[in-house]
Every structure is written in structure tokens, then in C-alpha cells.
Amino acid sequence: MIGVVVVLNASHELMKDFNKSTVFRLIKSHHPISRAEIAKRSGLNKATVSTLVAQLIESEFVYEIGTGNSSGGRKPVLLYYNQAAAHTISIDIGVNRIIGVATDLSGKILQQEILLFTDRSFDHVLGEAKKLIASLIERAPKSPYGICGIAIGVPGIVQSNGNVLLAPNLGWSNVDIKTPLEQTFQLPILVENEANAGAYGEKLYGAGSYYNHVAYVSISIGIGTGQISNGQLFQGANGYAGEFGHMSIDYNGKRCRCGNKGCWELSCSEQFLLDTVATKLGVDSIRFEDVLAEAYNQNPLVLNVLTSVGRSLGAGLISIIHAMDPEVVIIGNRFSLLKDFLENPVLEVLEKQLPPHLQEAPKIMFSELGQQSGVLGGASFAIERFFDEHRINLSLT
Secondary structure: OHHHHHHHHHHHHHHHHHHHHHHHHHHHHHOOEEHHHHHHHHOOOHHHHHHHHHHHHHOOOEEEEEEOOOOOOOOOEEEEEOOOOOEEEEEEEOOOEEEEEEEOOOOOEEEEEEEEOOOOOHHHHHHHHHHHHHHHHHHOOOOOOOEEEEEEEEOOEEOOOOEEEEEOOOOEEEEEOHHHHHHHHOOOEEEEEHHHHHHHHHHHHOOOOOOOOEEEEEEOOOEEEEEEEOOEEEOOOOOOOOOHHHOEOOOOOOEOOOOOEOEOHHHHOHHHHHHHHHHHHOOOOOOHHHHHHHHHOOOHHHHHHHHHHHHHHHHHHHHHHHHHOOOEEEEEHHHHHHHHHHHHHHHHHHHHHOOHHHOOOOEEEEOOOHHHHHHHHHHHHHHHHHHHHOOOOOOOO
16 A cells, blocks of 8 residues: 555656646746646646746746736736746867857857867866856856856767766867866766767757757867757767767778777868868968868869868768768858858769668758857756756656
């Protein structure tokens, strides 16, 4: 009998959480909205809705203000999602820069800072990340719950416990970035692969918002990829899925920092682009911004390199399309700025090499979020975990 009571109580609590989450999601998605409209959309009775709304108001996740149009009788009081109840900090660690943002609970960026570095050692980058996070925390607006979480995006293989198993382009191997940040800030820390965060950011806020099967390709110094399958982030059994940047497209090619030979990123990453353009122009080095400027100035040497890079990019996308069968492939990070020069070579390769049934299956898009995809995805991870702690599931439908 005791076991039956426990099960019944557990089921009752789960149903309460489900209903509360349903009401909250309706307010979040459709505010301003009345209690009567919530009852109509959810199928819950008005008394239950009123009770749950009262709990959400008490928690300061919802507030009421103003009145709506009346269909007879008193005008309904309108409910709003309190996006300022808490804030997140999200940073994206690159190979030569850290992007950091503070957001509200809707993912709106309130503050942004970019920090450049040349020393890629773990201790140095960790110290720079701490400075950036501390600055964003100090500048974040006051709120009832303060900073609810900090998300860290890393260009490498991240274990479920937050340990960075390998970040070849940073030269990191088996490092723990989560623990020292938790000790410093005494806040929940979430560490994720930057391409996974970017894929999630695109799904929620960018070009992937209308699709349930998304392949996101983050191209900067290296290449990272993230996949959304059935609307959810696909990570595989151990969280390592999607390392397409390190698939071999030339078995006799150069040795990659990851230890493999002929990796995809060796022939179409930002590093390859910069090195190749510098060689063609007879200079020691060149900045990405200068390559972009030369391309728009119709420099034929630069345009030829970009055409070659676009073809290599298309060749790698063929494997992603065969493996993941996405509705859309999104090219993101800094390479999204090269759309005018990469799009046609990519599409030409896909047209020539994909079988007929896949010719128009995936849509090829370039991110409009650019370098913000990853920090927005990271912020969303932190927001979802915050609400989970308050027994509100944002993913319920």
C-alpha cells in the first residue's frame, strides 16, 4: 500500500509539473495572454490555470499588467513572461578570441564583449575567460534571480561532465575548465562543444528555426559541426557526434593536429584560407577582414582561392548530407560572411556529385547570426537548466 501511495504521489507531482510547464510555455510564447485564453489553448480548467498562474507570479516568472478586450463582462487581465527574472552569461572560446554575452531569459543579448588573445595555453585562456565573465557579470542588470548560469562553448570534444577531452586547434588535451570556473564564480557552469551550441542557437533563433533536421557547420580556424535531429540536439552515445571537420577527405594528405591525416578542415577552414591567400599574394600573413575586402575588390587571386575553398566545402557537405539527411545545412561562424563567394562553388559541387534523390533535399543557407550562434545556443542551454531546477520543462509541447 505504501508503494502505491508513493507512485500516486509521484504521478500527481509529475502532472502538476506538466501542467505548470504547459501554462508557462503558453505565456512565454503568446504573451500578452489572459487566463481564459490559456485555459482555452491548454484544455485545463480555469481554476487550475488560476492556481498555476498564481504560482508563476509568486516565482516572478510571470507578471500581470493591463487589460485586454472584453467579449462580454470584465476585461481580462493580461499576463506577461518576465524575461528579466534572471540573466545568463555565455562565452564562446575560439582559437584567437573569446566572445562573451549577457542575455535575459528570452535570449536577448544585453551586453557583448570580445577579447583577443595569442597565447592559447589552457591557463592563459582560462584566465582571460574569467576576466571576461567577471566583466559581464558586473555589467548585467539587477534581477530577482541574478545570474542563473554560465555557458562555455569550446571548439573540441567535450565530455558530459564538462571535461574537454581534446581541443586540437587550441592544443588542449584532457583539461577541466568547469571546476575552476565554478570555484571562482559559485554559479552553475555548463560546458558544451561550440558547434553543438551553434546548432542549437540556429535552431532557436536563426536560419534553422523552421526546420527539425538541421546540420550546422561552424567554420573559423577549424571546422566544427552540430546536428539537430527531430528538433533535438544530436550528440551520440558519448556526446562526441558530429566531428565532421576531422573526417578524412584525403588519406594521403597532411597530418592534422587531431592526429588524423587529410582532415576536411585542412582544405577549407579559415586557417587554410588565410595561409593560401597569403602565399598567393606573397605576404607573410593576412587577416580575415583583409581577405574579405580583397574579394569584394574582385582580386582574381583571392577569388580563385575562395572558389577552391567553396568546392572543398561542398565535397565535405556531401558526406554530411548522406549521413544526416538534413532539411537544411547552415554555414556559420566567420565563413557566413563569405556567402557571396562560396555559395555558387558549393552548389555546383553538390549538383554534380549528389545522387538525383538528394539534389534538392537539403537547403543550403548561410547564417545571419554569424559569430553569435554559439553564444545564443549556450545561453539557451543555461536558461533551460535554470527552469528545469524550478520544475518547468521548456521542451514540453
